[in-house]
Amino acid sequence: MEKTIKIKGMVCRRCISIVKDIFQSQGLVVYKIKLGEVTYQEKEASALKKLDELLREEGFEILTDRQSTIITKVKELIENELINSESHTKNFASLVTENLHMDYDTVSTLFSNTEGIKLEQYVIGKRVEKVQEFLKYTHFSLTDIAFQLGYSSVHHLSNQFKKITGMSPSHFRELQVAIEETVK
Incomplete structure (x- = not known):
């Protein structure tokens, strides 16, 4: 299932590359990515927790609702x-x-x-x-x-x-x- 989330801290093209690499390192298929937003193939909730940890290590943050x-x-x-x-x-x-x-x-x-x-x-x-x-x-x-x-x-x-x-x-x-x- 396709899901789009907002990510805080994406301010340049390099950020897009880093975030895309993080998603792909977790086996997630990225359909579309732009500053502040990623659309990807959703997996189980546990993958999102690990993803959040990796993004935070790089200075990014998944935005809350x-x-x-x-x-x-x-x-x-x-x-x-x-x-x-x-x-x-x-x-x-x-x-x-x-x-x-x-x-x-x-x-x-x-x-x-x-x-x-x-x-x-x-x-x-x-x-x-x-x-x-x-x-x-x-x-x-x-x-x-x-x-x-x-x-x-x-x-x-x-x-x-x-x-x-x-x-x-x-x-x-x-x-x-x-x-x-x-x-x-």
């Missing part, structure tokens, strides 16, 4: 905030604190250690994905998009977008139009 739940809630909070808010009046740290009733720094550290990316960078990446959706599927101006997604200015949106995608939002929209015309 509570920790996984926190990560899931943070991701859902980000998605909901980007989908539902028409104007973002609170910063994300405040939203995390209010909704999870936990200190932002604690949540941020858990997220970074688990997902292999800083929480702030994850949020920026999700916002840029949303900008791409708006540019691709709407005719909203950059000013409207910036307001909709809580950017302080069009300039701020453009800088983040270019840093993540390597192109300006207007160039991205032009490419989408060109692709659409080619498909027709």
